[in-house]
Amino acid sequence: MSSDGADRRLRSRTSSWTGSQKSAGQSSQPRLASKRAALDDGRAWSSGGSSSSSAVTALSQGKKRAALSSLSNSANVPAMRATVTPKSQIVVTKPKSRGLHEKKALKKVSKPVVKAVAIESVPDKSDSVAEVRVENLESPAVKADPQAVLSLERKTVQSLYISREPKETELQQGVASSNSIDASLKDIDAGIKDPQMCGLYATDIYQHLRMAELKRRPSTNFMEFIQQDINPGMRGILVDWLVEVAEEYKLVPDTLYLTVSYIDRFLSANVVSRQRLQLLGVSCMLIASKYEEICAPQVEEFCYITDNTYSKSELVDMERQVLCQLRFELTTPTIKTFIRRFMRAAQAAYQEPSLQLEFLGNYLAELSLVEYSFLKYMPSMIAASAVFLARLTHNPAAKPWDATLSRYTRYKASELSECVADMYDLQRNIKGCGLPATREKYKQHKFKCVSSLQPPVLAPEHFQDDA
Structure with missing residues (x-):
């Protein structure tokens, strides 16, 4: 499908939806042929590269958003791990003999004083966390109050978030009374050398995402109880049109999914008329593009794609309303x-x-x-x-x-x-x-x-x- 053909198709669908007819002599605003990052799943797997736009208008020669100098959220810094000193290498100095007045003062101490803490690594467990064990240094106060020693040890473990048991991998969780893991289970995080895949933390990340999807979930019945002028069919038409817009501007898939999420979350709490439903759609796509895209489309491009039905000020005002409704909580699992x-x-x-x-x-x-x-x-x-x-x-x-x-x-x-x-x-x-x-x-x-x-x-x- 050529760029001109896709352009005419999008504009014709917009005109038929809003009912606005433009005169034959009216000239449409030129649009900017957006550049997209090579993050699109379709383009990454396709055998052939996509051709460049047929014509770059004067608008594309104007102001352009400068690409960020650093696009990665994760810095390539080597991971620092604490050095664990074996027990055999720890030298504990024998306390000097105390005088009579020092011994009497020591008996009056209510809380035991621990002179040294030995950190002992668990053998044959490469990924296990170091175990903290408090050494009893023959202190009279420690002998007199062993419960205080246990309490101190427990507080130390809790404050350092140290577990006495080796941390299980995701494959080992839930496997009870079994000495070997089922051969049919495959560890998809094993052998990953790309640090951006976060293989060591993937389990914890997706466990957090499963909880986050409950917090920022749209209402499931806003059409029946909130909206008065629109219906599920109109929402479907809007999303179907946004799929074409995302394909035309070569947006990454995450932008489309975030756009639909923002639309549903806004409709869950605000009454929107059918005349402003398309304005809500392009405003949410503008926000999602700023969040996901390297070079997001300009506001003028979204005005153009709606056949100039909405002005730039209307689009920016709707963007502000959406951000306030979402409380700027734009990160949500899709x-x-x-x-x-x-x-x-x-x-x-x-x-x-x-x-x-x-x-x-x-x-x-x-x-x-x-x-x-x-x-x-x-x-x-x-x-x-x-x-x-x-x-x-x-x-x-x-x-x-x-x-x-x-x-x-x-x-x-x-x-x-x-x-x-x-x-x-x-x-x-x-x-x-x-x-x-x-x-x-x-x-x-x-x-x-x-x-x-x-x-x-x-x-x-x-x-x-x-x-």
Whole structure:
């Protein structure tokens, strides 16, 4: 699809929605051909590079946002680890003999004084935390009050957050009464040398994200109890149009998911008329672009893409309202956040990563953005269901859920049955949804035409949990 053709299509859809007709002699504002980082999942896996824009207008030769000098949030600083001194190397000096007056004063001390603390490493545990053990230095006060010693030791351990037990990996958690881990479980974080993958902290990070998705979750019934002038169908039209905008400007997938999240969170607490619904959509995409993109589109570009229905001042004012409503809490886990992790667990069963499986999971996850009914499911559950259905569609003969996926997603197959069934109907388009943007996007060869694939019939044995 050429740039001019896509431009005319977006502007025609905008004109038909808002009802505004522009005169034939009115000249439209030139738009800036945005530059995007090579973070788009589709472009990263595609075999051929995308062609440059057909024409760069005078606006592109004007002001440009300078790229940040440092784009990484994690500095490449070597990790510093505390040196643990073995017990055998610690020299404890024998206390000198005290005089009679010093011994009498020592008896009056109510709290024991510990002269030295030995830090002893646990043998044969490379990743275990050092164990703190308090040495009894034959102090008369310590002998007189052993409970004080135990209390001091306990407070020391708690203040340093030191555990006496070796920290278990994610694969070892929940495995009780077993000396060996099941061979079917695969450690997807083992052997990762890229520090940006955060293999050592991935378990803790996603445990935090699972809690964060509960805090910043939009309402599941704002259409029934909050909104008065719009309905789920209008929301679907808006999201479908935003998919085309994101594709036209080559925005990264996270920008689209964050945009929909901001829209739903704003609609959960504010009444919006249908005339200002599109203004809310482009304002949320402007905020998400500033958050995710290296070079975000300008305000004038979003005004242009709406066929200049809204002015720059209206767009900036709506941006301020959205930020105040969100209380500037822009960091929120989305479906895309979880599907990255879950897809890695799904790819562990393959000797070579499958691009088709990757694109299929992203396609199913993106389809759920348009449907208002999917707000009742958590983003992590939608991501797990997308991986489940993608594996079933990609390889119907294999079992769609295994022990590795159950371990890393924290969902059993039986818990995903309802969400997978709704996504199955969405994939087959049983309701006859007339919003084609996502389906046409994934019909392209760079996405291996995954939207044309049809899943097999769902069977009850697909949702049976492993014993």
